[in-house]
Amino acid sequence: MPKVSDILYIQVDSGDREEASKQFKARIAEAEEDCLYIEIPLEEKTGKLKKLNLGDKLSAYYVNESGVKHSFRTFVIGFKDDGIRMVSIRKPVPEQIAKAQRRKYLRVGAELEVAVKVSGQLRFVAVTKDVSGGGLSFVCDGQWSLRNEQPLFCWLLLTFKNGSIGHIPFTGEIVRLKRLMTGEQMVMLQYTDIADTDRQTLIRFCFERQFQMRKH
Numbered sequence: 001m002p003k004v005s006d007i008l009y010i011q012v013d014s015g016d017r018e019e020a021s022k023q024f025k026a027r028i029a030e031a032e033e034d035c036l037y038i039e040i041p042l043e044e045k046t047g048k049l050k051k052l053n054l055g056d057k058l059s060a061y062y063v064n065e066s067g068v069k070h071s072f073r074t075f076v077i078g079f080k081d082d083g084i085r086m087v088s089i090r091k092p093v094p095e096q097i098a099k100a101q102r103r104k105y106l107r108v109g110a111e112l113e114v115a116v117k118v119s120g121q122l123r124f125v126a127v128t129k130d131v132s133g134g135g136l137s138f139v140c141d142g143q144w145s146l147r148n149e150q151p152l153f154c155w156l157l158l159t160f161k162n163g164s165i166g167h168i169p170f171t172g173e174i175v176r177l178k179r180l181m182t183g184e185q186m187v188m189l190q191y192t193d194i195a196d197t198d199r200q201t202l203i204r205f206c207f208e209r210q211f212q213m214r215k216h
Contacts (some may be wrong), residue, residue, distance in 0.1 A: 001030055007028075008027075011054070025042055036091050097150070110128055112128045112157075116154050117153040118150070133202050158205050170193060175188050
């Protein structure tokens with residue numbers, strides 16, 4: 001079930017095709033037995049606030065800690081002012097939530113800077129090949145002596161389409177090494193220690209990147 005502080009990604013069911021194609025996001029601020037209070041939604045592309053009206057029908061989804069997407073349909077049932085303006089939407093019951101049948105995290109191609117620290121004084125900067133909520137791969141100089149199951153301490157720089165930047169620190173473990181024709185090496189690793197909020201940011205980045213690729 002969606003819970004307080006989860007981010008909902010919302011589309012308004014509208015007869016206007018352009019309006020219906022826009023995606024908004026809103027944080028769940030409060031939850032009651034049969035309703036959710038969300039902050040005023042922001043359009044992802046422009047950052048502009050979206051005014052919702054009583055009775056508006058919505059398609060919404062959220063992603064849980066395991067990286068699984070959950071979708072449901074709801075509608076606006078009221079408003080509330082409690083220091084901040086909130087929108088009340090009907091809370092779905094479990095059987096109304098569609099769960100994506102996906103065991104693995106969504107993986108997308110992305111060239112991002114990642115700073116890597118190995119035990120001791122060895123540090124270098126690499127470029128990712130792809131990222132997901134469960135791990136990533138990067139390409140680095142072949143001179144670095146790395147091995148399977150070796151722990152790496154990393155700092156990933158995320159760049160979102162709206163220009164915002166995210167910094168994701170994590171510890172990873174090498175699961176595979178591959179020597180490339182260029183003499184470089186590709187390192188595939190899984191996260192072994194990453195904050196839940198940072199994992200959620202990574203998952204959001206992956207969904208955003210997938211959406212962008214589908215548009216093109």
